[in-house]
Amino acid sequence: MLPDKSEFLRQRTHKVKQVGEAQIQLVEDFFDTWETVAAYGIAAPQIGSPMRSFIWKGQEMEEPEVIFNPKIIRWRGELKDYDGCLSVPGFYCPTRRAEMIEITGLDAQGKSIRRKYEGFDARILQHEIDHLEGVLFIDRVDDVHEGYTLKEGPPNEEGEPTVVEAEVPPELASFIERFRRPIPGHALVW
Incomplete structure (x- = not known):
């Protein structure tokens, strides 16, 4: 949870100059972790x-x-919808994010990419890019x-157990308030 990792999660990542041995290892680590969460x-x-990188899987993708x-x-635009995160487990809350984004970057082989995303896929990507800037x-x-x-x-x-939504307990709300660094709307810190 947050306190143990908070300082590392709050640091900005470093740009990758080229996809080499260390990056190939990171790709393997991503896929190994993907299978467990x-x-x-x-x-x-x-x-x-x-490293400035993430793994993700969009709605229409067969593989991450x-x-x-x-x-x-x-x-372009703004949508308010629910977010959740492995770094703040068990808490879900609406956030404002851009409705459409266009990104550039490198794929796992080091080839340049330029793509547009909308809706839920744009939300996922913005969430992951925030992590690379130290934003939760x-x-x-x-x-x-x-x-x-x-x-x-x-x-x-x-007779099987079910899961239901519940109000945020005061102690969790207080905990989250202590660790947040508020950013208005989908303010661009990228």
Whole structure:
């Protein structure tokens, strides 16, 4: 959770000059980690690397991909929707993000890419790029109390446990408020 990793997660990452041995190892580490978590993306700082990179999987993608040196070069609109993060487990809250983005970067082989994304895919990419700048999604939350946590609910018809949304407990809200660095809206810090 946050306190142990907070300083590392708050550091800006370093641009990759070329895809070499260290970057190939990071790609392997990304895929090894991907298999162990349920996420839409994982940024390098979350697995202990200062490289400007992340792995992600969009809605229409069959396999996740790694992007090095992502940079948002264009954006449009604003959408407010829920965010969650492996670095702040169990807390979900609305954030404001650009509706459409265009990015440049390098793929896992070091080839240049330039792509446009909208909606949920744009949200995932902005979240991961924020990580590379030392920004956590809690920094983009307008009000911690708009969020929710998950708790065990009543058993379903088969007697299996269910999960339901619950209000943010005061101690969690206080904890998050202590560690956030508020950024208004989808202010561009990229």
